[in-house]
Amino acid sequence: MPPPISINSIHDPLARAAFFQRFPVAVLTEALENRTPSEQRILIGETLYPLVELVEPVLTAKITGMLLELDRAQIFKLIESPEALKEKVNEAIAVLIRGFSNR
Secondary structure, X not given: OOOOOOHHHOOOHHHHHHHHHOOXXXXXXXXXXXXXXXXXXXXXXXXXXXXXXXXXXXXXXXXHHHHOOOOHHHHHHHHHOHHHHHHHHHHHHHHHHHHHHOO
């Protein structure tokens, strides 16, 4: 397993790219085989959480939970694509802000 990459290096494009390369979808797909749906959700969440944390460190848990509601193909796209993940995280933040302002 590669050494951990500091979340503080998010502004370094090479470090960010290296972080995203640590989670190939093929490896995740193989790890999900023969797991219960609950175990699959946990494993996907554990993969997604540190990626979301790079984009939004304050609301990581909430946004990860929101993203876990997407279908698996969409989640895998987010794991593979930093740009797609950033866009979806921004959408989730907008939903949270709208929900908060409607109170």
